[in-house]
Amino acid sequence: MPASATFRIRRGDAQGGRFVDYTTEVAEGMVVLDAVHRIQAEKAPDLAVRWNCKAGKCGSCSAEVNGVPKLMCMSRLSDLPLEKPIVLEPMKAFPLLKDLVTDVSWNFAVKKKVKPFKPRPPDAPDGTWRMAQSDVDRVQEFRKCIECFLCQDVCHVLRDHRLYEGFIGPRFLVHVAALEMHPLDVEDRLPSLRDAHGIGYCNITKCCTKVCPEGITITDNAIIPLKER
Amino acid sequence: MADYETHRHDVLVIGAGGAGLRAAIEASASGVSVGLVCKSLLGKAHTVMAEGGIAAALANVDDRDDWRVHFADTMRGGQYVNNWRMAELHAKEAPARVRELEAWGAVFDRTPDGRILQRNFGGHRYPRLAHVGDRTGLEMIRTLQDRGVHQGIDVHMECTVTRLLVDDGRVVGAFGFDRPRGRFKVFEARAVVLATGGIGRAYKITSNSWEYTGDGHALAYAAGADLMDMEFVQFHPTGMIWPPSVQGILVTESVRGEGGILTNKDGRRFMFEDIPEAYKGQTADNEEEGWRYTQGDKAARRPPELLTRDHVSRCIVREIKEGRGSPHGGVYLDISWIKKRLPNAEEHIKRKLPSMYHQFKQLADIDITREPMEVGPTTHYVMGGVRVDAETQMSTVPGLFAAGECAAGINGANRLGGNSLSDLLVFGRRAGEHAARFARESGPGRIDPARVDVAARQAVEPFERGDGHADGPYRVQRDLQEMMQDLVGIVRTESEMRRALEGLQGLWERSRRVPVDGNREYNPGWHTALDLPNLLTASEAVTRSALERKESRGAHFREDFPDKDPASAKFNVVVRKAADGVMRVERVPIPEMPPELRQVIEEMK
Numbered sequence: 034m035p036a037s038a039t040f041r042i043r044r045g046d047a048q049g050g051r052f053v054d055y056t057t058e059v060a061e062g063m064v065v066l067d068a069v070h071r072i073q074a075e076k077a078p079d080l081a082v083r084w085n086c087k088a089g090k091c092g093s094c095s096a097e098v099n100g101v102p103k104l105m106c107m108s109r110l111s112d113l114p115l116e117k118p119i120v121l122e123p124m125k126a127f128p129l130l131k132d133l134v135t136d137v138s139w140n141f142a143v144k145k146k147v148k149p150f151k152p153r154p155p156d157a158p159d160g161t162w163r164m165a166q167s168d169v170d171r172v173q174e175f176r177k178c179i180e181c182f183l184c185q186d187v188c189h190v191l192r193d194h195r196l197y198e199g200f201i202g203p204r205f206l207v208h209v210a211a212l213e214m215h216p217l218d219v220e221d222r223l224p225s226l227r228d229a230h231g232i233g234y235c236n237i238t239k240c241c242t243k244v245c246p247e248g249i250t251i252t253d254n255a256i257i258p259l260k261e262r
Numbered sequence: 263m264a265d266y267e268t269h270r271h272d273v274l275v276i277g278a279g280g281a282g283l284r285a286a287i288e289a290s291a292s293g294v295s296v297g298l299v300c301k302s303l304l305g306k307a308h309t310v311m312a313e314g315g316i317a318a319a320l321a322n323v324d325d326r327d328d329w330r331v332h333f334a335d336t337m338r339g340g341q342y343v344n345n346w347r348m349a350e351l352h353a354k355e356a357p358a359r360v361r362e363l364e365a366w367g368a369v370f371d372r373t374p375d376g377r378i379l380q381r382n383f384g385g386h387r388y389p390r391l392a393h394v395g396d397r398t399g400l401e402m403i404r405t406l407q408d409r410g411v412h413q414g415i416d417v418h419m420e421c422t423v424t425r426l427l428v429d430d431g432r433v434v435g436a437f438g439f440d441r442p443r444g445r446f447k448v449f450e451a452r453a454v455v456l457a458t459g460g461i462g463r464a465y466k467i468t469s470n471s472w473e474y475t476g477d478g479h480a481l482a483y484a485a486g487a488d489l490m491d492m493e494f495v496q497f498h499p500t501g502m503i504w505p506p507s508v509q510g511i512l513v514t515e516s517v518r519g520e521g522g523i524l525t526n527k528d529g530r531r532f533m534f535e536d537i538p539e540a541y542k543g544q545t546a547d548n549e550e551e552g553w554r555y556t557q558g559d560k561a562a563r564r565p566p567e568l569l570t571r572d573h574v575s576r577c578i579v580r581e582i583k584e585g586r587g588s589p590h591g592g593v594y595l596d597i598s599w600i601k602k603r604l605p606n607a608e609e610h611i612k613r614k615l616p617s618m619y620h621q622f623k624q625l626a627d628i629d630i631t632r633e634p635m636e637v638g639p640t641t642h643y644v645m646g647g648v649r650v651d652a653e654t655q656m657s658t659v660p661g662l663f664a665a666g667e668c669a670a671g672i673n674g675a676n677r678l679g680g681n682s683l684s685d686l687l688v689f690g691r692r693a694g695e696h697a698a699r700f701a702r703e704s705g706p707g708r709i710d711p712a713r714v715d716v717a718a719r720q721a722v723e724p725f726e727r728g729d730g731h732a733d734g735p736y737r738v739q740r741d742l743q744e745m746m747q748d749l750v751g752i753v754r755t756e757s758e759m760r761r762a763l764e765g766l767q768g769l770w771e772r773s774r775r776v777p778v779d780g781n782r783e784y785n786p787g788w789h790t791a792l793d794l795p796n797l798l799t800a801s802e803a804v805t806r807s808a809l810e811r812k813e814s815r816g817a818h819f820r821e822d823f824p825d826k827d828p829a830s831a832k833f834n835v836v837v838r839k840a841a842d843g844v845m846r847v848e849r850v851p852i853p854e855m856p857p858e859l860r861q862v863i864e865e866m867k
Binding site: 046060061062063064067073074078079080081082083084085086087088089090091092093107109130131132134136137138141144145149150152155160161162163164165166169172173176177179180212215217218 | 302303304305306307308310311361364365366367369371372375376377378379394395397400401404408409411412417419442471472473504505506507508511512617620621624625626734735736737740778779780781783784785786787788790
């Protein structure tokens with residue numbers, strides 16, 4: 034690994050901006066987020082970036098690294114071509130706030146529109162339920178989602194066609210799948226899936242599955258079974 | 263006059279991790295209007311990082327478990343300086359709180375007969391942690407978040423509170439700003455619940471994210487509330503140590519719960535060499551018995567790797583200091599060895615510890631199914647916090663409540679793993695219930711515009727500092743973290759802590775000079791500058807309290823007083839802001855435990 038690398042970071046807000054090159058020291062084991070923090074501490078204290086856990090568990094530091102939607106905390110520098118500047122940009126599917134930070138509040142508003150969990154009456158007199166592990170495995174896959182919104186970012190229905198009014202995006206199709214396939218849930222969300230949630234817009238290009246940092250098989254395990262219902 | 267937006271809520275909850283969400287849900291369900299403020303996006307709080315599970319005596323895996331065993335385990339782990347009433351309420355109410363999560367949609371791992379599965383953890387006599395692989399915190403926060411947003415709670419995301427507003431001795435609201443735009447907000451509220459988490463960012467090596475700057479501790483302190491037990495800072499025994507950029511990131515205790523062992527560079531399982539007297543009766547003295555325990559043999563005692571976190575951390579520090587550490591200055595944590603005992607060990611590890619597998623593979627190029635991890639202690643949790651009433655969670659200031667990590671009491675000198683998530687649920691709910699009641703019974707508060715103006719001026723004052731030669735906010739924060747790590751860390755002594763107090767004086771002065779570049783829009787430099795006073799208040803409270811406790815107990819270890827002192831078991835250390843603005847330290851006697859609880863402890867010895 035070279036002793037230093039250059040990061041070409043999109044600075045600015047919705048009114049305008051430009052790419053700024055920052056060269057900083059790099060070392061074995063570093064991830065992109067480490068480099069951004071180093072730049073922040075040494076050269077650009079007001080560089081805006083979201084992050085929390087730094088271990089791929091919270092889904093805050095989503096951005097585009099050399100054009101690929103990724104969590105910066107899980108992007109190892111050793112996997113990137115450091116001889117050229119590494120290009121860091123904010124997600125494209127959401128309004129820019131500043132630098133690497135976008136306004137993702139639309140996602141939170143969408144979730145409110147999905148009918149919440151509604152369980153069947155308890156199975157046992159003590160008010161508890163019985164479920165086999167094999168029955169919950171499928172739902173547990175969907176519940177791994179860390180809400181990084183990278184799948185929303187890469188989905189062309191949102192990113193290119195901007196259909197925010199009529200389509201909830203892969204993240205919330207996974208959310209609907211998690212509820213619909215929950216062994217205890219008795220709510221019916223199928224009518225709204227087709228109308229308000231716009232599942233028909235998805236034409237199964239599987240871009241979302243490719244970028245999911247949790248490895249959720251979004252298209253095959255969540256969206257296609259919902260389409261087939 | 264400052265320009266600000268006003269928001270009115272009956273109850274304002276500050277912090278949206280497990281405790282804040284649970285408090286907000288409870289208050290809202292009782293019919294009052296609730297505002298929930300968080301520094302990050304909703305669902306990103308540190309609860310999401312909790313891996314191992316939620317401790318609750320459901321007795322699904324071992325029917326010998328009940329609240330009495332859980333209570334006794336919690337008190338033993340806390341070395342008997344816990345608030346015994348909180349420990350009792352916690353042990354009694356945790357099972358109902360876990361079942362409630364299931365009713366709200368959480369999907370826990372299952373027993374063969376279809377109930378909630380429970381796993382072994384340090385200091386818990388029986389398998390007690392309800393869990394979802396090693397991502398229990400994510401399951402919990404998402405369940406609460408989804409429940410909360412459908413209940414009509416107003417969420418103010420990415421919003422920092424810099425000051426509580428007090429009127430005639432009662433908390434009546436808060437002042438803050440939205441982080442994306444930097445615009446001021448005034449929250450009028452009849453009751454305020456603090457649920458801001460910990461202070462981990464006061465230390466260099468920590469599992470905590472940027473958010474854990476002791477905000478709730480400092481807000482409460484400034485409003486006149488007591489902080490208690492601040493000398494007790496938990497250093498989790500197993501944080502990642504290599505490569506340097508991942509230093510401090512948590513390695514869940516479940517690795518040991520599933521059979522993982524700690525070894526030194528000579529391959530010795532050093533935990534067998536030092537088993538404290540209080541735990542001798544319930545700890546295995548040979549490897550065979552320890553293994554059988556992790557595999558569910560009810561006749562076996564637990565392996566010494568599952569002793570309490572304070573003790574395991576000190577044993578690791580001893581191995582490293584005496585030259586038996588691993589190449590990068592830690593020890594080895596090995597789960598891969600179980601392949602000698604279990605068929606399909608590789609699949610088993612990936613299923614039980616998926617995020618650990620993922621974390622080491624991606625961040626350290628280590629396959630934990632094949633090779634050991636290198637680990638060392640990392641600052642993880644503060645047992646100390648706002649002193650609250652056990653039943654209501656109200657602080658010593660009327661209208662101000664606290665729950666979760668930022669409150670003190672349940673954990674005493676050391677928290678057991680898994681007791682945090684249950685604490686968030688049990689006392690988050692209680693705080694929400696009682697804050698709502700307080701709000702209903704109290705009239706609206708009066709917000710003094712002059713105080714709002716002062717708060718607004720203080721918030722933007724860093725932009726007006728002209729000293730271009732002064733150190734920036736990140737530099738001052740780093741110097742504080744290094745000093746606290748070196749001088750008020752795992753092993754403490756009077757002279758070093760005196761030096762830390764002097765160092766804090768200098769850091770306070772530097773914090774008032776840090777310049778801030780740019781404007782108010784999403785400016786991390788500004789945010790870091792505003793966090794500094796909170797971190798310094800928390801650090802000073804830790805240091806002064808640690809000086810006051812002249813003994814070693816739980817997470818607080820003094821080289822100059824290496825033993826437990828029976829007389830020191832009779833008080834908690836409290837700090838509060840005196841009229842002259844100086845931090846005062848006081849010893850507060852622990853109330854006598856009722857005979858029926860004392861008897862429970864005796865029976866469980």
